[in-house]
Amino acid sequence: MKSQPSNAKRKILLIEDNPGDARLLGEALSDAAGHSFDLEHVKDLGAALDRLAQGGIDVVLLDLSLPDSAGLETFAKTHAAAPEVPMIVLSGQDDEALAIQTVHEGAQDYLVKGQVDGRLLVRSIRYAIERKHSEEALAKERDLLHTLLENLPDRIYFKDEQSRFIRISRAVSEQFKLSHHWQAMGKTDFDFFTAEHARAALQDEQQVMQTGQPIIGKVEKETLPDGAITWALTSKLPLKDKQGKTVGNFGISRDITALKKFEDELAGERNLLRQANTEQAQSKAELEAVLADLQKSHEELKAAQFQLIQAEKMQSVGRLAAGVAHEVKNPLAILSMGLDYMMKNLVSPDANISLILGDMHEALKRADLIIHGLLDFSVPRALDLRAEDLTALVEQSLGLVRHEMSASPIKLVRELAEKMPPAWLDKNKIKQVLVNVLTNAIHSMPQGGTLTVRTYPRRLQGGEIDRDAGSRLANRFRTGETVAVTEVLDTGTGISEEKLAKIYDPFFTTKPTGKGTGLGLTVTKKIVELHGGSIDVRNRPEGGVIVTILFKV
Numbered sequence: 001m002k003s004q005p006s007n008a009k010r011k012i013l014l015i016e017d018n019p020g021d022a023r024l025l026g027e028a029l030s031d032a033a034g035h036s037f038d039l040e041h042v043k044d045l046g047a048a049l050d051r052l053a054q055g056g057i058d059v060v061l062l063d064l065s066l067p068d069s070a071g072l073e074t075f076a077k078t079h080a081a082a083p084e085v086p087m088i089v090l091s092g093q094d095d096e097a098l099a100i101q102t103v104h105e106g107a108q109d110y111l112v113k114g115q116v117d118g119r120l121l122v123r124s125i126r127y128a129i130e131r132k133h134s135e136e137a138l139a140k141e142r143d144l145l146h147t148l149l150e151n152l153p154d155r156i157y158f159k160d161e162q163s164r165f166i167r168i169s170r171a172v173s174e175q176f177k178l179s180h181h182w183q184a185m186g187k188t189d190f191d192f193f194t195a196e197h198a199r200a201a202l203q204d205e206q207q208v209m210q211t212g213q214p215i216i217g218k219v220e221k222e223t224l225p226d227g228a229i230t231w232a233l234t235s236k237l238p239l240k241d242k243q244g245k246t247v248g249n250f251g252i253s254r255d256i257t258a259l260k261k262f263e264d265e266l267a268g269e270r271n272l273l274r275q276a277n278t279e280q281a282q283s284k285a286e287l288e289a290v291l292a293d294l295q296k297s298h299e300e301l302k303a304a305q306f307q308l309i310q311a312e313k314m315q316s317v318g319r320l321a322a323g324v325a326h327e328v329k330n331p332l333a334i335l336s337m338g339l340d341y342m343m344k345n346l347v348s349p350d351a352n353i354s355l356i357l358g359d360m361h362e363a364l365k366r367a368d369l370i371i372h373g374l375l376d377f378s379v380p381r382a383l384d385l386r387a388e389d390l391t392a393l394v395e396q397s398l399g400l401v402r403h404e405m406s407a408s409p410i411k412l413v414r415e416l417a418e419k420m421p422p423a424w425l426d427k428n429k430i431k432q433v434l435v436n437v438l439t440n441a442i443h444s445m446p447q448g449g450t451l452t453v454r455t456y457p458r459r460l461q462g463g464e465i466d467r468d469a470g471s472r473l474a475n476r477f478r479t480g481e482t483v484a485v486t487e488v489l490d491t492g493t494g495i496s497e498e499k500l501a502k503i504y505d506p507f508f509t510t511k512p513t514g515k516g517t518g519l520g521l522t523v524t525k526k527i528v529e530l531h532g533g534s535i536d537v538r539n540r541p542e543g544g545v546i547v548t549i550l551f552k553v
Contacts, residue, residue, distance in 0.1 A: 009038040010058045012125065015048040015078070016041065016090065017066050021113055025061065025090075028118035037125075045069040045077060052082040059125050060087040064102075072101065079106050084136075086128040090116070108132065123333065149181075155232070158239060158250040163205050164188055166248070175230075194223040205249045208236050212246060219256070231260040233298075259294070266291050336364050383429065383530060387422035390430075390484045390551065391455045397434035398453065404439055409448035417456045421553040423484045429527045433535075436524050437488050437547050444492030444545065452489040457482055457553065477534070483550045491544040495537070503537060 012029070016022045022041050029037045040057075042048045044067050051057070060082070064074045079087060086108045091098070099110035108128035111121070149156055149169040156169040165184040173181050176192050189198035197220075204215055214237040222230045234253035238246045266287060273284040343357050394416060405412065441451055462479045477483065495503065504525045521537075528535045533551040540546050 009036045010125070010129070011056055012037050012039050012059050012061060013048065013051060013057045014039055014041045014061045015043075015045070015066065016061070016063045017043045018063070021063070021090075025116075025121070028116070028121050043067070045074060048078060049081045052078070052085070057082065057085050059128055060085055061090055062087055063090050065092070072098075072105065075102055075105060075107060084132075086132040088124055088128055120337065127333065153254075155253045155255075156251070158248065159205065160248040161209065161246075162188075163202055163249070192224070194225060197221070197223050204236055208238050208249050209246050212238050214238070219260075220253070230255060230257045232256060259298075263291075263294065266294075332364060339364060383426040385424045385426055385531075388425040388427050388430070389420055390423055390425070390486060391416045391418070391420045393425070393427055393430055394434060394453060394455055394486060397431050397438060400431070400435050401438045401442060404442045405451070408442070408446055410442060410445055411448075411450045413450060413452040415452065415454040415456075420455060420484055421457050421482065423551045423553045425531060425551065430531070433524045433527050433549070434486070434488075436521070437549070440521075441488050441490035441492070441545070441547070444490050444494075449491035449544070450489075452487075454485070454487040454489075456485050458485050459483075477550065477552070482553050484553050486549045488547045489540065489544060494539040494543060494545055497539075500537065500539070 014022060014025060016025070026039055026041070029039055040051065042051055046068055048060075048062075052060075060078065062075060062078055064071055066074055069077065075087070075089060083106070087106070088109045088111060089099075089102045089107045090111050090113055092113045094112045094115075102110050108131050109124045111124060149167075152169065153171055154169075155171045155175060157165060157172050158167040160166055164186050165188070168176075168181045168184050170181070173179075173184070176184060178184060184192075189201045192198075193201070201220070204218070207213075208215055214235065216235045218234050218236075220232050220234050222232055224230070232253040233256050234251055236249055236251040239248035239250045241247050269287055270284070270291075273287065339357065339360055343361065346353065346357070398412070398414075438451070438453075445451070460477055460479055460481050460483060503521050505522065525535055528549060531551060533549060535550075536548045538546055538548075
C-alpha cells in the first residue's frame with residue numbers, strides 16, 4: 001500500500017445499504033476538523049467488489065449485513081478482493097466475539113454503529129492506515145531476514161538458554177546435511193559435532209549468556225562425526241528479550257577452511273625458506289607480502305562481520321519497536337476514550353477523583369508519545385526534500401521552544417549566518433530534530449544558563465569526518481565538500497562519558513523518571529542519517545554540551 005502526501009485526500013469506500021447510517025457517517029467525516037476525506041458510497045457487495053477492482057481506495061468502511069451478503073462472509077469476500085487496503089467493520093451488533101473474529105481475519109478495527117462519533121471514526125481511520133503500513137513494514141523485514149538466512153553463505157543460528165537450536169540458516173542446514181531447518185530444532189552441537197568441539201562451543205555460549213559480553217571473530221576448529229575437519233571464523237552474542245533478559249545466544253560463522261589450509265601451507269613454506277640459501281631471499285620476501293595481504297583480508301573480514309551483526313541488531317530492535325507499537329495502540333485508544341467519557345460525565349463530590357483522572361490522562365499522553373516515538377524509529381518515512389535555508393528553520397524551531405526557555409532564566413545567544421547555501425531537507429523533520437536538541441539543552445540548565453545557537457557554512461578538511469565502522473551510512477562526506485553546520489551549545493552539567501556512549505540507544509535517557517521517553521535522540525539520529533547528514537554530541541571543556549549537525553549543500 002503506497003503512502004500518500006500528507007495533504008492528499010484519503011479515498012474512503014463506504015459499503016452500507018442503510019441510507020440513514022451512510023448519511024450520518026458522511027456528516028461525521030465532513031465535520032472532522034483538520035482531516036480531508038473523499039467518501040464514496042456503495043450499497044451492496046457486488047458494487048463494492050467492482051469499485052475495489054478499479055483501485056485507488058485508501059480505507060474501506062464495511063457493514064457486514066448487505067442485501068447480497070451477510071456476516072463474516074461479507075468481510076472475507078471484501079478482504080480477498082483488496083487485501084492491501086485497511087478495512088474497518090461497522091456493525092449494529094455490539095458482539096465482542098464477532099469483533100475479535102473479524103480482527104483475527106484481517107480487519108483493522110470493529111466499530112459499533114450508534115457509538116461512533118466523528119473524532120473516533122477519524123482516529124480509527126488514521127490508526128488503520130498506520131497499522132497497515134506497520135504490517136507491511138514488518139512483512140518486508142521478515143522477507144529480508146528470510147532472504148538473509150536462505151542466501152547468505154555464512155552460517156547463522158539462534159539458540160535457547162540450554163544452547164538448543166531454535167533457528168538455523170540454509171548454510172547451517174547444508175553443513176549438517178539436513179533437508180529443512182526445522183530438523184535442527186531442540187538439538188544441540190552434541191548432535192552434529194564431536195563431543196570435544198561441542199563441549200568447547202557450549203562453554204563459550206555459557207560464558208556469553210552469563211557475562212553478556214560477545215565473542216567476536218574467534219577461529220574455531222570444527223570436527224564432524226564422520227571425521228571431517230573444518231575451520232570457521234565465529235562470533236557469538238547474547239540473545240535478549242524485550243525486557244533485556246538473556247534468553248539464549250546467537251552467532252554467525254564463516255568457513256575459512258581453505259584460508260586456514262593456505263595459511264598452514266604458507267607457514268610450512270616459511271620454515272623451508274628460513275633454511276634456504278641467500279638466493280631464495282627474494283622469493284621469501286614475496287611470500288611474506290602474500291601473507292600480509294591475507295592477514296589484511298582477515299581483518300577486513302572481521303570488520304565486515306561486525307557491520308552485519310550491528311545491522312541485524314538494529315533491524316531486530318526496529319521489528320520489536322513496531323510490534324510493541326502495534327500491540328499497544330488499540331488498548332491505549334480504548335483507555336483514552338473511556339477516560340474522556342469519565343472526565344466529561346462523572347460527577348463526584350470527592351475532589352480527588354478529578355485529580356486522579358487528570359493524572360491518568362497525563363499518563364496516557366506519555367504512553368502515546370512513546371508509541372509515536374517507536375513508530376518514528378521503526379517505520380521508514382518518505383522524506384519531503386526541498387531546498388531549505390537552515391538558518392530560517394533554526395529561527396522557527398527557537399520560536400517553538402520559547403515557552404520552555406521562559407521556565408528558567410536562560411540567556412539566548414544567536415550566531416546565525418544571514419546567507420546560508422540551501423540544503424535539501426524535509427523541513428518538518430529537521431524542525432523535529434532541532435526542537436528535540438534545543439529542548440534537551442534547555443532541560444540541562446534548570447537553574448539557568450546560556451544557550452548559544454550557531455549556523456554557518458564550512459568546507460570540510462582532511463581527516464575531519466571519522467568513519468563509523470558500525471554505520472551503513474559511513475563516509476557520507478568527503479574532503480573539500482561544503483556543508484551547512486548547526487551548533488547548539490549549553491552551559492549545563494554535561495553528560496558522563498559512560499552515558500555519552502549510550503545516548504542514541506532506544507529508551508536510554510539521562511532525564512529523571514517521567515521526564516523523558518528515551519527515544520528523542522534515537523529518532524533524531526535516524527532522521528539526520530536519512531538526510532545523509534551527521535550528528536555529534538560532545539562535552540565542552542568549559543562545561544556543558546555542544547551538539548553539531550552537518551548537512552550537505
